[in-house]
Amino acid sequence: MHMVIRALVYAKTKEEALVNAKEVFDRLTENQHPFDYYVTFDQNGLGSAGKDRWGKKPVAVKVNSKEGKKLLEEGLEFTKKEFMDNLKNVRAALIFKEGEAEVDDETLFNERHQFPGLRYPCYCIGQYRGSSVWLYDNDGEGIRDPGHLKDVLNKWDCEEYKDMDVWIVPADVHY
Numbered sequence: 001m002h003m004v005i006r007a008l009v010y011a012k013t014k015e016e017a018l019v020n021a022k023e024v025f026d027r028l029t030e031n032q033h034p035f036d037y038y039v040t041f042d043q044n045g046l047g048s049a050g051k052d053r054w055g056k057k058p059v060a061v062k063v064n065s066k067e068g069k070k071l072l073e074e075g076l077e078f079t080k081k082e083f084m085d086n087l088k089n090v091r092a093a094l095i096f097k098e099g100e101a102e103v104d105d106e107t108l109f110n111e112r113h114q115f116p117g118l119r120y121p122c123y124c125i126g127q128y129r130g131s132s133v134w135l136y137d138n139d140g141e142g143i144r145d146p147g148h149l150k151d152v153l154n155k156w157d158c159e160e161y162k163d164m165d166v167w168i169v170p171a172d173v174h175y
Contacts (some may be wrong), residue, residue, distance in 0.1 A: 004054055005035075005173050006075045007136045008063060008143070008152050010164040017060040018042060020138065021169030027140040028173070034130035035173040050172030063153065063166040071168045075135040076149060082132040083144075086121035093118040131175045 007024040011017035018040065025038040039050040042059040050057070061068040093115050094108075108115055124132040133142035137152045155161040 001131070002053060002172055002174050003131065003134065004050070004057065004170050005038075005134055005136060006071050007138075007140075007169045007171070008072075009138050009167050009169060010155060010161045011167050012164055014060045014167070017165075017167035017169055021060065021167070021171070024136055024138070024140045025171050025173070028129060028136065034127075035175050038171040038173045040169065040171045053172060057170045060167050060169040063168045068168045071170055072135070072149075075168075076143070076146070078134040079132070079142075079144060082134075083125060086124040086132065089117055089121035090125065093121070 005025075005028075007021040009017050009020040009024065011020050022040065025040070029035045029037050040059065041050055041057040043050070058067050058071070061071070063069070063072055108118065112119075127133055128142045128144065129136070129140070130142075133144060135143035135149065137143055137148070141148075143149050143152060153166055155164070155166065
C-alpha cells in the first residue's frame with residue numbers, strides 16, 4: 001500500500017528543506033520500519049512513481065504558503081480520520097448485545113475469536129509512526145494531535161531554529 005506522508009522541517013532554503021526531509025524519511029524507512037521505502041516529488045524517470053501515482057505535488061514548500069497549508073491540513077485531517085475510524089471500530093468491538101453480562105478484561109484478553117476487531121484498531125490508535133500517521137516532525141516523530149503540531153509550527157520555542165522557516169515536504173511511501 002502507498003500513502004503520501006509529509007515531513008515538517010526547519011530550513012532556510014527549499015534545497016535544505018528537501019535534504020532535511022530526506023533524513024526524516026530515511027529514518028522512517030530504516031530497516032523497513034515503519035515504511036518500506038519512499039520517493040520524494042523531485043525525482044524523475046525511474047524514481048517518479050510518486051508523481052505517477054499521486055499527480056503533481058510540490059517538492060518542498062513553506063508551510064505558511066497556500067500549497068503548504070493545504071498539505072498540512074490534509075495530513076492532519078487524514079491522521080484524525082484514521083484515529084476516529086479506528087476508535088469507532090474499538091467501540092464497536094466492545095459493545096455487547098443487550099441482556100448479556102458485561103465482559104471482563106480477562107475474557108477480552110483470552111477470547112480472540114469473540115472480539116476479532118479489537119486489537120488491530122487499538123494498535124492503530126496507539127501508533128506514533130506508520131500507516132495511521134500522515135505528518136512527521138523534524139525529528140521523524142509522528143504528529144498525532146494539534147498540540148504537537150502547534151509545538152512544531154512554533155519551532156518548539158527553540159533558539160536554534162529561530163532564523164529558519166518551517167517547510168513541508170511530501171513523500172510517497174510504501175508500507
